[in-house]
Amino acid sequence: MKCEVLQLSATARRHLHLRTFINARIKWVRDPYLDAAVEREKNLKSLHSLKNLILSHPSQSLPLSAISPLKPHLSLPTTADKFIQSYPFIFKIFLPPNKTNPFPHVKLTPKALSIHCDELLHLNMSRYRLDLAQRLAKLLMIARGGRLPLHLIDTLTFDLGLPHDYLLTLLPEFPDYFQICDLGFRDSNGEIVFGLGLLNWRDDLALSEMEKRRDCDLNGMQIKYSMNLPKGFDLQKRVEDWVEQQWQHLPYISPYENAFHLSPNSDHAERWMVGVIHELLSLMVTKKTERENVFRFGEFLGIGRVRVKKALVHFPGIFYVSNKIRTQTVVLREAYRKKLMTEKHPLMAIRNRYISLMELVLRRGRPVRGAAVRRRERGRTCLRVVSNKKEDWNRWRRSDDDDD
Incomplete structure (x- = not known):
């Protein structure tokens, strides 16, 4: 496992503990475009879970009475029957021809089933599965010890573009990448916590999205984050000057490096923390995820919620926190131009087809x-x-x- 410690002089080491952030309040300003991008995918994750549940049965249908008890597991925003009736071009309620079972069932419409088949074709492409395995490996490389609890990965499954049954369908294809392991501690119920571990460190993957851009820069300029503040955002001049004249010029520390020798309250540590969140969001096909997922990831890294929250608040030009769809979502600003993604992942084109049917x-x-x-x-x-x-x-x- 790669574990590098920067070899620095005594003066440089002292500088790593400095904190120069301006003591100013940075207020949250609504971004209607990014809110629209988040709200457009409202209920898509719940719909996807219900779709997979229906298709997992041999008859590719389920009685409505069997879905209702699973509402919390599926994260449905309302009762199962109301949710299904809200999307008449995705789900179809019918009575089975067998009169001994007169209870209403639900299945997918032909159009939704056609999109699902196209989705399966894409998920089974060897090129996509390799990309998926590499992005999952990079996620583990950021994590402490190259391991993450399975329950934490499950919360990121949809945003990563993982198939819902990735443990059975994806991992066996890459035995030289992953292994299921005992993390060595128990949960609140006393149960052993299992995780996914990386077998070997991969130097070819230990390159962040920000470092890839530097490699493309023929002038070898310093790595700087893109700052995209929305119209009407009045960032105090002293804060803006601090970011542009000091923070942006600090040495870039890769999220794949061991940076725990840095003082937690230093500028360098915060710059590394921003790099971790930036890389985490870059690995997602949606370039966004729920804020709670970022918090949990930071907690497992031993960073804590407070440091993660400060990184999100101090740099609104890099991250945007949307309050739409009954939760808070962290969005990577540079990945969007207004409400559209600048570089759309192929899987998002398929998800947009689901959204088009959901809107009807x-x-x-x-x-x-x-x-x-x-x-x-x-x-x-x-x-x-x-x-x-x-x-x-x-x-x-x-x-x-x-x-x-």
């Missing part, structure tokens, strides 16, 4: 965008019908009827 609702027998319906209800605009052509709507209806 039925009004007067026609499919319309839910956002248009909400605007109509607020009296701002008229309904925007997805298709006014009668033949297009008949094609929608026939595809559902053929599935009955």
Whole structure:
């Protein structure tokens, strides 16, 4: 396992313990574009979990009564039947032909099933699976000792783009990468905590996203973070000067290096902490994750929530914390231009197809965008019908009827 300690002079070592951050309050300012990017994926993770649960059964359907008890496990925002009825172009409720079982069941619509099949094709591509294994390995390399608890990885599964059954379908393909291990401690219930460990340190992967950019820079300039403050953000001049004239010029310490020799309250330690969060978000296909996930990751590294929170608050030009969709989400600003990702991961193109179906609702027998319906209800605009052509709507209806 790589474990490097910087060889520095006594003067340099003393400088690593300095703290020069300006004692100024940095207020949170709403970014409507990034809020829209977060809100657009509302309920997508819950829908994905329910979809996988339905398709895991041989009949590819489930009785509604069997889904309701699993609501907490699936993180459904409402009751199962209301959630399913909210997405009529994803789920279809039907009565089985067998009269001995008259209870309503739910299955996927043909369009949702078609997207799922395309998703499986992508997940089974050798190029994608290698990329996924490498990103998972990099996540373990950032972690202390090259290991992470399985329950912590599970919270990041969707954001990483891991298949829900990655333990059975992905890990066996890379026996030279990973191993399941006992982490040597027990949880609050006294149960042994198992984790995923990296078999060998990989120097070819120990290159952060920020260092890749330096390699592309022919002038060999110092590594500086991109600062993208939204319009209307009034950052105090003294704080802005400190970031641009002092903090940005500090030596870059890779998140894959052992930096625990730094004083926790020093500028260098905070710059390393920013690098850890930046690299964590860069490994996600969504370039964002819930703030609680970042906190848990920091706690396992031995950093603590307070230091993580300070890094997020002190550098609003790098990270944005959205309060949308009933939680707080940390977004990597540089990965977005307004509400769109600058470099979209191939898996996100498939997820956007799910979102397009989720946004459709039925009004007067026609499919319309839910956002248009909400605007109509607020009296701002008229309904925007997805298709006014009668033949297009008949094609929608026939595809559902053929599935009955």
